[in-house]
Amino acid sequence: MDVRRRLTLLAVTIAATPLILGGCTADRKPGAAGGAAGPAVTVTPAEGTKDVPVSAEVGTSVTGxxxxxxxxxxxxxxxxxxxxREDGSSWVPSTPLEKGRTYTAEVTASGDKGRTAVRRTTFVTAAKSTKQAITSTLYFTGNQTYGTAMPVTVAFEPGIPKEARADxxxxxxxxxxxxxxxxxxxLEDGTQVYYRAPDFWKPGTNISVRAGLEGLPIGKQYVGDDDRRAASKIGRQVALDIDNATKQISVFQDGKLLRKIPVSLGKESTPSSSGKMVIMEKFQQTTxxxxxxxxxxxxVDVEDAQRLTWGGEFxxxxxxxxxxxxxxxxxxxxxNVSNTAxxxxxxxxxxxxxxxxxGTEVPLQAGNGWTAWNTGWDEFVKGSALPVPPGLKPAPVMSPPHPGAVAGGSSPAPAPSVSGG
Structure with missing residues (x-):
């Protein structure tokens, strides 16, 4: 399949004993694909399963x-x-299932020789969980126009354990x-996960996001807190390059230089970070x-402030x-720039x-802001908890990586109040 047509709807495994049945409707005939009984259908959750998470999907698998x-x-x-899902492994409800309810799934399959099979399974969802919910935050708001470097960011408190990240x-x-x-x-500590493409979003792209985590079992002691979704679009391409050597900000739109602006960065005792950042918030006035x-x-009260890091760089x-x-x-x-600029x-x-x-004295710390672009694509995809689709995998490494190259990092907690200087 052409990778450009792939949707990012990744596979899910539902922890339930499968119901494996082979058969057709009344018209089945010997020799039909999948054997005399026609296509063999696997459905989950299995018949009679109780305490199914409200995040459950209908698992579907067919032989023949x-x-x-x-x-x-x-x-x-x-x-x-x-x-x-695109790979056919399951069918995803558009909203979380309701707690403590009974559901019936009916799966229809067609065999290679035109035979059909219909299989049903009935299951009961769990009542309200007694486990602690992990708080999730989706940093992608609906009905907005974002820049071309906007990553989809989901933050977690506490961080997601490594063994639960794939789920x-x-x-x-x-x-x-x-x-x-x-x-x-x-990120290494599991407090943030970023989604981006190998290159910047194309202007005019529409992006819809769903973090369907409500009721999802996360490790042994946690569950997901909510089902969040948003849809927005990508606007014009704008980029700012700040050079400590020249003390200038170069402002580009669609690759063309619009203007250069004098700047004063962090002094030696409080240096600015060097790296690739993303504008996170904009304030006409803040403190x-x-x-x-x-x-x-x-x-101090300031005007026209644009946040770059959780640590308070604006x-x-x-x-x-x-x-x-x-x-x-x-x-x-x-x-620091002038009022006019x-x-x-x-x-x-x-x-x-x-x-x-x-050109500043310190590098940008991973997770100090939305740092999805602060590593190249080859390093970025190493942070995925699931296999990356073949067309998105990095090229093979022909020589050992630089000994100082590492993936991931720690993430400071988002600042509860605005700071800067």
């Missing part, structure tokens, strides 16, 4: 044919909407129109409160440092635009 229809109804006869990742769905397939990648933070202790108006901008670094880690930038940029900072 293919699934041609799935119908799921509740105990009041209401039909549940859903769709099959969680199977319940994270992304569709793009036009198709532009990508992959998920976890930086660094009391209790190292090298902080001040409260691009913002700083009229008090205009004499230093373009010459000297005097900030607490932020990118900050106001102009607010009208150009979008959440999701790429900001690249180079």
């Amino acid at each position: 044919g293919k699934v041609t229809g799935v119908k799921l109804t509740d105990d009041k006869g209401k039909q549940v909407a859903g769709e099959p 969680v990742q199977r319940r994270l769905f992304v569709k793009t129109d036009p198709p532009q397939p990508g992959a998920w990648s976890w 930086f409160d660094t009391r209790g933070a190292p090298d902080g202790g001040y409260v 691009i913002h108006a700083a009229p008090w440092s205009e004499g230093d901008q373009g010459y000297t670094n005097v900030s607490h880690g932020c990118a 900050a106001d102009w930038l607010m009208g150009i940029t979008q959440v999701g635009d790429l900001v690249t900072v180079k």
Whole structure:
């Protein structure tokens, strides 16, 4: 299959004993594909299964044919909407199932010789779980226009254990129109997972996301907290390059330089981070409160602020440092620009635009912001908990990687209040 047409709807395994039945409708004849009985159909959850998670899917597998229809109804006869996974391994309800309800799944399969089989299974979903819910946050809001570097980011508190990440990742769905397939990648501590394509999103792309985690068993002691979804689009291509050597911000749109802006970055004791960041938030006005933070202790109101990291690095108006901008670094880690330049930038940029900072004293820490672009594609896909589709796998490594190259990293918790400098 052409990888450009792939949807990012990954396979799921439902932990239930399968019901394996071979057979046809009344017209079955000896010699039909799949044996004399026609196509052999496997359905999960198995007949009579109880305490099924509300995140459950109808597992479907056929020998000697293919699934041609799935119908799921509740105990009041209401039909549940859903769709099959691309690989045909299961049928996914569009919303979580209801707690403590009985459901009947009817799976129809057609054999290679035209024979059909219909199999039904009835199961009961679990009541409210007594396990602790892991809090998830989807950093992708509906009805927005994002920049071309916008990663789909899901954050977790506490982090997802390594052994449970594949199960969680199977319940994270992304569709793009036009198709532009990508992959998920976890931070080492499991507190964030990012989805992006090998290259930036094409302007005009529509992206729909679902984090279908409600009731999902996560390890032995946790469950997922909610089923979240959003749909938005990608706007114009804008990128900012910040060079510490020249103390200038170069602003590009569609690859063309629009303007250069003098900047003052973090002073030696509080340096700015070097790396590839993404604009996360935009504020017309906000307050930086660094009391209790190292090298902080001040409260200041700022205008036209754009967040780059959880640690409090922003691009913002700083009229008090205009004499230093373009010459000297005097900030607490932020990118200080003039009032006029900050106001102009607010009208150009979008959440999701790429900001690249180079030449400072410290590298950007993985997870300090939406750092999905701070590694190349070959490193990024190593963070997936599931096999990456063949067309998205990195090229074979012809020589040993640099000994300093590592995948993943730790993620500081998102700052509860705005800080900067």
